[in-house]
Amino acid sequence: xxxxxxxxxxxxxxxxxxxxxxxxxxxxxxxxxxxxxxxxxxxxxxxxxxxxxxxxxxxxxxxxxxxxxxxxxxxxxxxxxx
Numbered sequence: 579x580x581x582x583x584x585x586x587x588x589x590x591x592x593x594x595x596x597x598x599x600x601x602x603x604x605x606x607x608x609x610x611x612x613x614x615x616x617x618x619x620x621x622x623x624x625x626x627x628x629x630x631x632x633x634x635x636x637x638x639x640x641x642x643x644x645x646x647x648x649x650x651x652x653x654x655x656x657x658x659x660x
Contacts, residue, residue: 585614588649589621595647596627604628605636605645 585608592604604627606614612632618628633641641647 579613585617589617589623591649593621593623606630607633607641 586604589604592602595602604618604623606618606628608614608630609632611632614630618630654660
């Protein structure tokens with residue numbers, strides 16, 4: 579995972595969402611699945627609370643289209659989000 583992706587903040591956002599929506603499920607599409615799983619484990623999320631997949635970049639839009647909420651952080655660094 580790259581620092582500009584701010585995966586830690588996305589996981590924190592998900593934990594906040596879970597407070598309002600206890601049945602929410604986190605789907606991570608990443609090129610670093612093991613690092614993402616470790617981050618999720620550190621946040622005390624159970625294995626049934628999330629799915630981590632490594633998919634080709636061309637398939638990402640299909641996965642996001644199937645989601646209720648999607649966050650893509652690729653452009654955050656350019657936008658000045660920290």
